[in-house]
Amino acid sequence: MARSLGQMFKGFLRLGSGLTTRTPCPPGPGSTHRASLLCTTAALQSFLFPKPRDLSLPNSSWGPDMMRLYEHYNSLCEVETEGEKQPGPWRRLPSYNRILKYATGGVYLSKIIQSKARLFTRNIKQQGAAFEYVVFVNKEEQKCVCVFQAGHLLEGPPGHVHGGAIATMIDSVAGTHATYLSGLVLTANLNINYRSPISLGSTVVLESFLDKKEDRKTFISCKVTSADGSKLHTEATALFLSITVSNIIGM
Numbered sequence: 001m002a003r004s005l006g007q008m009f010k011g012f013l014r015l016g017s018g019l020t021t022r023t024p025c026p027p028g029p030g031s032t033h034r035a036s037l038l039c040t041t042a043a044l045q046s047f048l049f050p051k052p053r054d055l056s057l058p059n060s061s062w063g064p065d066m067m068r069l070y071e072h073y074n075s076l077c078e079v080e081t082e083g084e085k086q087p088g089p090w091r092r093l094p095s096y097n098r099i100l101k102y103a104t105g106g107v108y109l110s111k112i113i114q115s116k117a118r119l120f121t122r123n124i125k126q127q128g129a130a131f132e133y134v135v136f137v138n139k140e141e142q143k144c145v146c147v148f149q150a151g152h153l154l155e156g157p158p159g160h161v162h163g164g165a166i167a168t169m170i171d172s173v174a175g176t177h178a179t180y181l182s183g184l185v186l187t188a189n190l191n192i193n194y195r196s197p198i199s200l201g202s203t204v205v206l207e208s209f210l211d212k213k214e215d216r217k218t219f220i221s222c223k224v225t226s227a228d229g230s231k232l233h234t235e236a237t238a239l240f241l242s243i244t245v246s247n248i249i250g251m
Ligand SMILES: CCCCCCCCCC(=O)SCCNC(=O)CCNC(=O)[C@H](O)C(C)(C)COP(=O)(O)OP(=O)(O)OC[C@H]1O[C@@H](n2cnc3c(N)ncnc32)[C@H](O)[C@@H]1OP(=O)(O)O
Pocket: 015, 099, 171, 172, 175, 176, 179, 185, 186, 187, 188, 189, 217, 239, 241, 243
């Protein structure tokens, strides 16, 4: 068990270093033996380690603000220089309904380990009903941005988003950011100031910034603003502590 968890978190830690890289299948005509071997290996790999469904991609429930902001940041993930496409300053992070699906073989692991468990923010199957979001990270600026559309199941005060749901998103985005920067972490402290309510169904932007890193501690601040950036909804600071796999096993 400890070994499989070790493998699992090795995959998880790859989040910060090009997790989604896969062997491309070369074009058919004129393929060499080596190329077809590569293709077979890739096919075998995808059979043995099926890709989990990425829930951070657009679906039909996404409104105009959500789509506009997604397309804006997505366009910054790739830049064209002298006719060639290069990685841009931003990167979209994939998102699954269990964190262990980041590991190689995570789809199978997910069936073996507490098979009914689901990531809190990704456990509602009805598209658009709860948390619709996508996270982008900018390594150079050490910054994360999340575009979040809050569905009708997240109601707190009538017509508005529950404070716990907002806290959940802040913890998730700041936690993802801290993981990206520092590997495996747990939230030790989260302070939130709610400045103005968020309407149900609206799209907001969460921005997460690295304040400082000290040994095991990663300090992050986060703010939530309206889609056009004109209104501040929420501000937060958080402390994440780096942990080891044995911390999780012993939990
Ligand atoms: C890719 C997808 C990623 C998705 C991200 C999802 C993010 C979700 C994140 C979470 O929700 S995690 C779940 C909620 N958090 C927890 O359940 C954590 C529960 N708490 C613990 O397990 C432990 O308290 C913890 C691991 C955080 C710390 O215990 P340790 O024994 O490792 O640390 P220790 O108590 O020795 O403290 C280490 C340092 O941190 C400081 N510290 C600990 N807790 C603190 C605190 N709460 N506030 C301020 N400082 C704190 C402590 O003072 C000390 O400072 P110094 O080294 O300077 O002396």
